[in-house]
Amino acid sequence: MCGSVFEVEDFLMNTNVEQKIFGHAPDVIYNATLKKLYELENLMSFYRDDSEISLLNRFAGKAPVKVSGELMLILEQSQKFTILSGNAFNIMLSPIIQLWRKSGAENKLPSSECVKKVLALCSSENLVLDKNEQTAYLKKKGCMVDLGAIGKGFAADVCHEIYKNMGASSAFINLGGNVKALGNRPDGKQWTVGLQHPDKPRDTCYGVIMCADQSVVTSGAYERYQKIKGAKYHHIVDGKTGYPSGSNLKSATVISQSSMQADALSTAVFVLGLEKGADLIYNSDCAGAVFFTTDNKVYVTKDVKHNLGLIERLPCYKI
Ligand code: AMP
């Protein structure tokens, strides 16, 4: 017998957060996750003046800043994923991301000189971490960190730990597309995570991933974009060019026990494209990935092929 269930949706970390918690006193477990999510928002938010990230960004080019153990961990892991992905994932791209946001608001394309100049601030080497002193330092004025591509994954992992430690029999969290499941569903079957069709209205899935104790994270061009002079510019930047990535993917889904890893690598894979993205997945300890290409084909890495169920009739290949 699994006790009772608590299902709730909140708006936090700039996204919808859906939780389903099964076990005894699931409401108490929910209260603990909610408190933690607010704390993480205060830590990582780019837009809150009082967040640790804002403090770090304000002191760019001035002085190292003391950071909490949690932020140090996220920054260290981010650097690891930057190296692993050959810079496709890079939290230092924030200045260029801000340039594109500003361009969207003004409906004016940035000049290529401007993109080049801003890109010079985005090298991952401009972030220096000192573990002994527990400090982080942005070496140049104008450098900024943006945890938009990894923070929700970290938060999903933290909530998963809370579910486990507080004795939930089974649980599910969806932080704006970052999904992580604890155990199986209460009926003993695996959880089913829908894969959004990149070209269809929200909640129209082209397939599902069946999983237990895993995280499933998707990055896609369709998720967020802005229009400049009538053309769409999506939110994931290729650090090599400074422009929204133009790979051969419409979306990339990564399956891993670690949601932080799945989050970082789904962004990286989306930038790298199908072939290099698949190499990255095989060179990591992720369970696998599903790729939706610009010519509307689905590719899946071999270890998760049996976890994928297609809803739409699409050509599907192993990679
Ligand atoms: P995600 O939805 O996890 O792929 O994250 C996308 C968000 O991360 C964007 O809205 C930006 O804030 C930021 N971002 C964009 N491009 C990159 C990149 N190449 N590496 C790291 N973060 C990025």
Ligand code: MG
């Ligand atoms: Mg991500």
